[in-house]
Amino acid sequence: xxxxxxxxxxxxxxxxxxxxxxxxxxxxxxxxxxxxxxxxxxxxxxxxxxxxxxxxxxxxxxxxxxxxxxxxxxxxxxxxxxxxxxxxxxxxxxxxxxxxxxxxxxxxxxxxxxxxxxxxxxxxxxxxxxxxxxxxxxxxxxxxxxxxxxxxxxxxxxxxxxxxxxxxxxxxxxxxxxxxxxxxxxxxxxxxxxxxxxxxxxxxxxxxxxxxxxxxxxxxxxxxxxxxxxxxxxxxxxxxxxxxx
Amino acid sequence: xxxxxxxxxxxxxxxxxxxxxxxxxxxxxxxxxxxxxxxxxxxxxxxxxxxxxxxxxxxxxxxxxxxxxxxxxxxxxxxxxxxxxxxxxxxxxxxxxxxxxxxxxxxxxxxxxxxxxxxxxxxxxxxxxxxxxxxxxxxxxxxxxxxxxxxxxxxxxxxxxxxxxxxxxxxxxxxxxxxxxxxxxxxxxxxxxxxxxxxxxxxxxxxxxxxxxxxxxxxxxxxxxxxxxxxxxxxxxxxxxxxxxxxxxxxxxxxxxxxxxxxxxxxxxxxxxxxxxxxxxxxxxxxxxxxxxxxxxxxxxxxxxxxxxxxxxxxxxxxxxxxxxxxxxxxxxxxxxxxxxxxxxxxxxxxxxxxxxxxxxxxxxxxxxxxxxxxxxxxxxxxxxxxxxxxxxxxxxxxxxxxxxxxxxxxxxxxxxxxxxxxxxxxxxxxxxxxxxxxxxxxxxxxxxxxxxxxxxxxxxxxxxxxxxxxxxxxxxxx
Numbered sequence: 218x219x220x221x222x223x224x225x226x227x228x229x230x231x232x233x234x235x236x237x238x239x240x241x242x243x244x245x246x247x248x249x250x251x252x253x254x255x256x257x258x259x260x261x262x263x264x265x266x267x268x269x270x271x272x273x274x275x276x277x278x279x280x281x282x283x284x285x286x287x288x289x290x291x292x293x294x295x296x297x298x299x300x301x302x303x304x305x306x307x308x309x310x311x312x313x314x315x316x317x318x319x320x321x322x323x324x325x326x327x328x329x330x331x332x333x334x335x336x337x338x339x340x341x342x343x344x345x346x347x348x349x350x351x352x353x354x355x356x357x358x359x360x361x362x363x364x365x366x367x368x369x370x371x372x373x374x375x376x377x378x379x380x381x382x383x384x385x386x387x388x389x390x391x392x393x394x395x396x397x398x399x400x401x402x403x404x405x406x407x408x409x410x411x412x413x414x415x416x417x418x419x420x421x422x423x424x425x426x427x428x429x430x431x432x433x434x435x436x437x438x439x440x441x442x443x444x445x446x447x448x449x450x451x452x453x454x455x456x457x458x459x460x461x462x
Numbered sequence: 463x464x465x466x467x468x469x470x471x472x473x474x475x476x477x478x479x480x481x482x483x484x485x486x487x488x489x490x491x492x493x494x495x496x497x498x499x500x501x502x503x504x505x506x507x508x509x510x511x512x513x514x515x516x517x518x519x520x521x522x523x524x525x526x527x528x529x530x531x532x533x534x535x536x537x538x539x540x541x542x543x544x545x546x547x548x549x550x551x552x553x554x555x556x557x558x559x560x561x562x563x564x565x566x567x568x569x570x571x572x573x574x575x576x577x578x579x580x581x582x583x584x585x586x587x588x589x590x591x592x593x594x595x596x597x598x599x600x601x602x603x604x605x606x607x608x609x610x611x612x613x614x615x616x617x618x619x620x621x622x623x624x625x626x627x628x629x630x631x632x633x634x635x636x637x638x639x640x641x642x643x644x645x646x647x648x649x650x651x652x653x654x655x656x657x658x659x660x661x662x663x664x665x666x667x668x669x670x671x672x673x674x675x676x677x678x679x680x681x682x683x684x685x686x687x688x689x690x691x692x693x694x695x696x697x698x699x700x701x702x703x704x705x706x707x708x709x710x711x712x713x714x715x716x717x718x719x720x721x722x723x724x725x726x727x728x729x730x731x732x733x734x735x736x737x738x739x740x741x742x743x744x745x746x747x748x749x750x751x752x753x754x755x756x757x758x759x760x761x762x763x764x765x766x767x768x769x770x771x772x773x774x775x776x777x778x779x780x781x782x783x784x785x786x787x788x789x790x791x792x793x794x795x796x797x798x799x800x801x802x803x804x805x806x807x808x809x810x811x812x813x814x815x816x817x818x819x820x821x822x823x824x825x826x827x828x829x830x831x832x833x834x835x836x837x838x839x840x841x842x843x844x845x846x847x848x849x850x851x852x853x854x855x856x857x858x859x860x861x862x863x864x865x866x867x868x869x870x871x872x873x874x875x876x877x878x879x880x881x882x883x884x885x886x887x888x889x890x891x892x893x894x895x896x897x898x899x900x901x902x903x904x905x906x907x908x909x910x911x912x913x914x915x916x917x918x919x920x921x922x923x924x925x926x927x928x929x930x931x932x933x934x935x936x937x938x939x940x941x
Contacts (some may be wrong), residue, residue, distance in 0.1 A: 234578035273900060296905075303903030317739065330818035331904050361738045375902075406644035 219339075225284075226251040226415050227383055232271050232281035234264075241267040242278070243438040245367035249383070254406055254416040256429035264438040265419035266387050273306050273385045278412075285378035285383070303331055307381035311388040313368035315360040321371045322347060322356040328379040332367060339378075346374040350404050373401060377408050381413045390425060402428055464550075464558065466565075468538040480566050482879050486525040487570030487616045488577075489872040493518050494612040496865050499599040520871045522616065524876035526623040527840070529566070531880045533559040533624045535887050552630035567617030573660045575613060579604075699745040728802045742805050743832050747798025749839075757934055760788025764938035780809050785939055789850070792935050793843035796928070800839020805831035807923045811915065818904075823912040827919065830888045837881040838920065842928040844877045849932035854939060 228248040234242040241262045249255050249272075257265050270276045272283055274290050275298075285289040286307070290298065302308070307328075315324045326343035330336065347353045350370045355363055363371065369389065376384055389405065390398040406428050409416045418429055426432045434441050472480075538560065546552075582600045604818040702820060763784025805828050812824025827834075848870060896909060 225519075299900075299903055299905055301903075302901070303905070306903070308901050309896065310901070314894065315893050316822070316899070318829045319821065323821060327818060327899075327904075328902055330821070331902070331908070336815050336817060359739065 223301050224250050224285060226271055227417070228283045228284045229268075229272060229278075232268065232270055232278045232283070234267050234276060234278050235278075236267070241438055242271065244281070245277055245435065245438070245440050246281075247440070249415055249417055252410075252413050252415055253431060254409060254418060254429045256426040256432040257417060257419045257435060258421060258423070258426045258432055259435035260421055262437075263421075263435040263447055265421075265435055267438075268323050268435065269385045269387050269417060269419050273308060273383075274301055285372065303328065304379075305382045307376035307379065307384040309372055309376045309384070309386040309389045311391045313360075313365065313372045315368060315371060315375075319366075320357050320359055321352065321363065321367075324360070325374040325378055328375060332379065343374065343378050346378050347371070348407065350374050359451075369393060369397075369401055370404070373405055373408075377405075377412070377414070380412060381414060383417060384409060386416060386418045386422070388419055390420075398425075468558070468562075470537075472538055476536060476538065479536075479879075479883065480562070482875070483525070483529050483532050483563065483566045483620075484570040484573070486521075486872055486876050486879075487567040487620060488574045489570075489868055490518065490521045490525045491571040491574035491613055491616045492578060493521055493865060493869055493872070494615060495574060495609065496598065498604075498608055498612055499578075499582075501727050502599040502602050502604070519871070521872040521876075522619060524844075524873040525616065526620055527565050528876035528880050530624055530627045531619045531883050532838075533628060535883055535894055536562070538562070548580075556625055556628045556630060559628050560621040563624045564621035567620040571616050572615040614662070630876045647666050661939055685847070739829060742828070743801035743835060745798045746802025749795045749797070749802060751795070752798055753795025753931065756788045756791025756795055757931075758788070759791060760785050760935060763788055789935050789939070792931060793846055796837040796843045796846060796931060797836070800837075800842065801831050801835030802831075803923060803927070804835035804838060804920065807919050808916075811919050819908055819912055819915065822899075822909075823859050823915040823919070826892065826912070827916050833884055833888050834881075834920075837877065838924060841877045841881050842924055842931075844873050845928050846932040846935060848874060849929070850936040850939065853933075853936045 225248040227276045228247070232242050232245045232247075233240075238275065245264070245268055247268070257268060259265055267276065271281075271298075272280045272290075274283070274293065277298075281291070281365060281432055285301065290301065293301065296434035313323075316327065319327070322340060322343045325347055326336075326339035334342075344356055347356050350373060352363075352367050352370050352374070355367055355371075360368055360371070369392070373389065376386070385407065390401050395400060402425060407415070408414070415428075418425070420426055494515070497511060499516045500514055504511065538558075540555075550558075578598065582598045582604070676804070808824045808827030808829075808831060810824075811827060812820050816824060851866070851870065899909065900906070
């Protein structure tokens with residue numbers, strides 16, 4: 218067993234995972250340093266989401282190891298991993314999945330309340346984060362009354378409110394337009410840098426990856442250094458058709 | 463054949479539900495046959511036989527209610543974009559649901575017939591003896607047309623109810639839909655014409671993006687009633703697609719709303735589109751008013767001492783028509799008040815400075831009040847009836863007959879099962895949100911505790927309430 222490097226807050230070795238037989242990860246090793254923003258890029262289906270889920274303890278990798286702060290995550294039981302996710306990790310979904318029955322601030326305060334923080338303190342912290350993300354005015358609205366970008370910002374606030382050690386963002390800006398995308402990303406990265414939160418950001422967008430300190434590229438479940446995709450060939454038979462007509 | 467193939471491939475839980483519908487329809491059909499037996503053995507008192515027949519309406523209604531819930535939550539006949547593309551649109555799916563339900567009903571009725579014949583000792587063996595067996599008219603010839611007519615009642619009622627409940631969304635009431643030739647009973651040509659006309663409208667609205675009615679080269683016909691009243695669209699709720707087919711389902715939502723059956727639940731919960739919450743159910747004042755009126759009528763009718771005009775099953779001698787009407791009104795009030803009470807329960811649960819547990823439990827209960835409240839009200843009404851029967855027959859009076867017990871069992875079983883199915887449906891509808899909470903690290907024990915808290919709160923509110931109302935309704939009927 219190889220020891221975890223000291224500078225790495227999260228470290229994975231030879232992760233292999235398959236979804237119901239279909240391979241998603243084939244021996245990916247990765248190290249995340251403390252306080253950095255790491256982009257995991259790659260086209261759709263390259264295993265980004267699976268990697269993030271393995272790292273955050275949602276999936277137990279079928280082979281390989283995941284270490285968080287010198288603690289093995291891959292050997293933890295479900296309850297311990299659940300507590301780890303609650304106390305140390307934050308998660309942002311590609312789409313804003315909020316609890317539809319709760320208001321924006323209650324959604325944002327949910328991680329704190331789940332940890333047992335008092336309602337008043339949780340509300341105060343959640344409202345502060347909503348203000349920081351420019352959606353303080355929507356705090357009392359339910360998710361259905363919010364715009365898509367506002368919902369996504371509530372999700373960002375919910376992920377940041379508990380001051381997690383590592384924040385996993387799985388394509389956080391995929392459903393947004395470019396202007397909103399830039400805004401959400403900027404707020405996310407600024408907040409992470411100012412609070413020293415490590416961010417693992419999955420994206421297939423080169424512009425998004427530019428905001429990160431370091432980029433790791435995945436292709437077909439393997440880590441690659443550079444992606445050389447072949448140029449799309451000419452449509453087959455086009456020349457023949459043009460000749461024949 | 464498609465109904466059979468889909469039925470064969472279903473999950474065991476779905477089969478169990480269908481089996482329970484079969485059992486319920488069998489029980490109801492057996493009751494109807496027993497009424498026939500009573501009519502054969504007592505030809506001199508047709509009025510009493512008619513009254514017994516009328517009392518079969520209760521189990522029949524409970525069976526139909528249950529069958530509609532089972533058909534509504536049946537994954538095999540849920541509207542699917544893939545099936546719609548090959549021509550299995552909402553109308554055909556409705557027909558499929560009706561057919562599956564009718565199949566369950568027919569099987570149940572046939573079982574009832576076999577049991578009835580067996581108990582009568584039909585295939586050359588001595589009939590069963592005893593008071594109850596006498597109602598089966600052993601030894602007397604069974605009029606076959608009458609038996610078949612009675613047996614066809616249950617499947618027919620179930621199929622028609624399911625077809626009406628799951629009719630495709632369209633503007634106006636169901637009879638207008640049928641009259642316009644877009645219903646199940648419409649001749650084929652009329653339906654095609656109407657949908658062609660509608661399809662042209664739809665094509666104009668949607669920019670002709672594949673919504674035209676077209677006779678494809680392979681004979682695949684795509685029909686699209688493009689016109690739709692916004693009211694029904696809102697009522698039907700947005701049909702939600704899963705993760706991958708999100709874009710497709712969004713397109714379908716906007717240009718093919720007829721995919722939605724009116725009663726169909728929001729299957730494949732999509733956490734990405736936040737539908738507006740339903741307003742708080744407003745039936746509570748009406749329910750309380752009807753309940754109070756019912757209690758008053760019952761008390762008045764029993765105190766005025768009018769002669770017993772109705773004979774309830776099992777010799778319910780002290781009941782007058784007024785008291786019975788009051789009793790029925792009281793239970794109706796309970797049914798009406800169900801959603802409002804559930805909402806109130808959720809409201810109380812998250813009332814004063816709630817933490818995560820009470821917040822999740824209470825708000826979800828408030829949101830699901832409409833879905834859960836109605837079957838819960840029906841269950842309370844049935845429980846009320848059972849309580850009344852139990853108190854009335856607990857004394858020195860003769861015990862409840864086997865047929866009354868059977869009818870009661872059918873009703874209780876159907877309502878309990880409906881409530882269970884609806885609770886499962888509510889859980890499935892929230893699966894996306896629950897998964898998101900788990901990703902956040904919400905403890906599974908907390909989610910389970912929240913569910914238990916909801917159940918406990920409902921029990922704490924509905925249990926004593928039902929008991930009090932049952933005691934109040936039973937008191938005037940007591941001899």
